[in-house]
Amino acid sequence: MPTTKVYVPRETTAVSVGAHEVALGIERHAQATGESVQIIRNGSWGASWLEPLVEVEVGGTRIAYGNVAPADVPTLFESGFLQGGEHPRRLGPTQGIPYLANQDRWSFLRCGAIDPGSVEDFKDHKGFTGFEKALAEGPEFVLEAVLKSGLRGRGGAAFPTGIKWRTVADAESDQKYITCNADEGDSGTFSDRILMEGDPMSLFEGMAIAGYAVGATKGYIYLRSEYPITYRILLEALDEVRDAGWLGRDIRGSGFDFDIDVHLGAGAYICGEETAMLESLEGKRGMIRYKPPLPAHEGLFGKPTVVNNVVTLASVPDIVNLGGEVYADYGVDQSKGTLAFQLAGNIKRGGLVEKAFGVTLRELIEDWGGGTASGRPVRAVQVGGPLGAYLTADQLDIPMDYEAFTAIGAIVGHGGIVVFDDTVDMAVQARFAMEFCAIESCGKCTPCRIGAVRGVEVIDRIVAGEDRELNLDLLAELCDTMEDASLCAMGGMTPFPVRSAVEHFPEDFGAGAGEERIHE
Amino acid sequence: MSQRQEVAVSTAQNAESLDLSPAMGIVEEMSPVTSGDIIPLLQRIQDAYGYLPPEAVLSVCEETGLPASKVFGVATFYSQFGMEPKGKHTVRCCKGTACHVRGGNRVLDTVEKTLGIRDGETTKDMRFTQETVACLGACALAPVMVMDNTYYGKMTPRRTELLLKEILKEES
Numbered sequence: 001m002p003t004t005k006v007y008v009p010r011e012t013t014a015v016s017v018g019a020h021e022v023a024l025g026i027e028r029h030a031q032a033t034g035e036s037v038q039i040i041r042n043g044s045w046g047a048s049w050l051e052p053l054v055e056v057e058v059g060g061t062r063i064a065y066g067n068v069a070p071a072d073v074p075t076l077f078e079s080g081f082l083q084g085g086e087h088p089r090r091l092g093p094t095q096g097i098p099y100l101a102n103q104d105r106w107s108f109l110r111c112g113a114i115d116p117g118s119v120e121d122f123k124d125h126k127g128f129t130g131f132e133k134a135l136a137e138g139p140e141f142v143l144e145a146v147l148k149s150g151l152r153g154r155g156g157a158a159f160p161t162g163i164k165w166r167t168v169a170d171a172e173s174d175q176k177y178i179t180c181n182a183d184e185g186d187s188g189t190f191s192d193r194i195l196m197e198g199d200p201m202s203l204f205e206g207m208a209i210a211g212y213a214v215g216a217t218k219g220y221i222y223l224r225s226e227y228p229i230t231y232r233i234l235l236e237a238l239d240e241v242r243d244a245g246w247l248g249r250d251i252r253g254s255g256f257d258f259d260i261d262v263h264l265g266a267g268a269y270i271c272g273e274e275t276a277m278l279e280s281l282e283g284k285r286g287m288i289r290y291k292p293p294l295p296a297h298e299g300l301f302g303k304p305t306v307v308n309n310v311v312t313l314a315s316v317p318d319i320v321n322l323g324g325e326v327y328a329d330y331g332v333d334q335s336k337g338t339l340a341f342q343l344a345g346n347i348k349r350g351g352l353v354e355k356a357f358g359v360t361l362r363e364l365i366e367d368w369g370g371g372t373a374s375g376r377p378v379r380a381v382q383v384g385g386p387l388g389a390y391l392t393a394d395q396l397d398i399p400m401d402y403e404a405f406t407a408i409g410a411i412v413g414h415g416g417i418v419v420f421d422d423t424v425d426m427a428v429q430a431r432f433a434m435e436f437c438a439i440e441s442c443g444k445c446t447p448c449r450i451g452a453v454r455g456v457e458v459i460d461r462i463v464a465g466e467d468r469e470l471n472l473d474l475l476a477e478l479c480d481t482m483e484d485a486s487l488c489a490m491g492g493m494t495p496f497p498v499r500s501a502v503e504h505f506p507e508d509f510g511a512g513a514g515e516e517r518i519h520e
Numbered sequence: 521m522s523q524r525q526e527v528a529v530s531t532a533q534n535a536e537s538l539d540l541s542p543a544m545g546i547v548e549e550m551s552p553v554t555s556g557d558i559i560p561l562l563q564r565i566q567d568a569y570g571y572l573p574p575e576a577v578l579s580v581c582e583e584t585g586l587p588a589s590k591v592f593g594v595a596t597f598y599s600q601f602g603m604e605p606k607g608k609h610t611v612r613c614c615k616g617t618a619c620h621v622r623g624g625n626r627v628l629d630t631v632e633k634t635l636g637i638r639d640g641e642t643t644k645d646m647r648f649t650q651e652t653v654a655c656l657g658a659c660a661l662a663p664v665m666v667m668d669n670t671y672y673g674k675m676t677p678r679r680t681e682l683l684l685k686e687i688l689k690e691e692s
Binding site for chain 2 (some may be wrong): 010012013015016017048049051098184185187188189190193224226228229263264265266267268269280281282284285286342343344345350351352373382386416418419420424429432436439440455503515
């Protein structure tokens, strides 16, 4: 009897809704019925709302079954799902699912498709071809390709990657480092995690290419401790890649040495800030550093260091492979290429959508997300994590574009989109932003450490109706001080969600309350 | 007696009752321990004891020569580290925006009500510790809860209660 390949994700979200139990159920059932199956624990395609998404390979095509529960396993077998049989859970070929079919997959091309622990599978999907080309063409070729691609840092700050790499390449030093910031702490974001769990080797490949381009032999992945499944997948994949000779000394006879260590964080949002991350990697409290010097000049252990986000690094192999121009064909103006948008909050179809820049929020929320989960109208959308501004339902047609967002006092950030319906109380959200900053501040600078605490108090007074106008002015001043005088984005951007909430939703801060009282 | 001396005495007394061999074993395995290793070192000690016993940390400082100020500075900075004994199970509820929107508070309330403890507290019988976290990164299927190292997505108050009661029943 031929062996049928069955894919059940080992990705955190899928596992949180029973993927392990489903995999076990399928294995046991197949044993009992004498059917031969090979269960592959792949990553997620990103359609989280369909998890656990089980796939069966039939005649070279993968047939998807969505939201499979352990209790569905017996009926799936009865329906002949190993031959792609009909079943209420059947979605048809995976490639035909509209949510997935209409994306612009670049960084997430292999995510879901491959076995994340298999070098062979990775190579069958053009893995390491970018690295091979880099080794053949030389560092200068890589630096040019990345610069031409227009790739900007996907962690949120959107700094041009090519310029950062060039700076480190030009720095004179006996030792340089590549560090990958995988401290994905923004609520509502999970693209780094999905990539690392679905295609970890593309991250290693990107880091090795970066090392080759700038002259670094050592790489570190700083992974947040809240990602235990990711940690195991990364370590297993690293072992495989080392065994296959794609990391280590004299890689594939090129004379180039490069290896990667994974460091676990210890629960501090601030360590997503690049200099705090470097401090933490050095074994210290995650206190941010003054800039300058930039990490590119004096980074980890005082040496020139590339600090890049996971998705940034994973975008590089194909940029080298296909050429920077091909990547730059995607996107708009200064926002080239693609971004992995992450839909969460009050949304029907949450998950990851990789699209070229220029797609609108409305398209993402309505066409992919299917609108709110509650069925009520969208009232507010927070883009770019807890430090991102709140947008209104009238601002949904703005294209996703770094500069267009800056122009309206918002950020694209890491691409996280959290949707709120009309039941949201924006004063609560504004208070949450200040409280979050107060809790997570590293404490180095006063505007952030003290300002956020005062911010919570001022918002409480506004909501309580105490000297409303006076306290609103005070809040505005406090926001200005935090933005202008904080040392890093933590205190500097906390005003974004606060200001936008006050500006767009004044009614939630007691505006008009005074008049009502008069009318009574 | 100064406060500092009191602390030193009480630490010395506790040290007699605490088995330091796991901590010393970790130090030996990681040797030579440098200041760059403080976080992984503390993570391993916490894994071994379930928390960071101050007396174990002090002994490690003496053994390695790492300044206690530095090590305690790190231990108190990161939310993952705790110096109080924890319960057998740790329930962590996500307080992130995405979970909040989907009713994360109701899940948290259910945990607090069912176990009778609040954020950071441990039940008297040392069976459960409850913590809140800023984000667990499974936002698309919010609200999310983690019991020990198992993730639970799309949680509801009902499912939370059932899960907790199941564990309580199994162990009693």
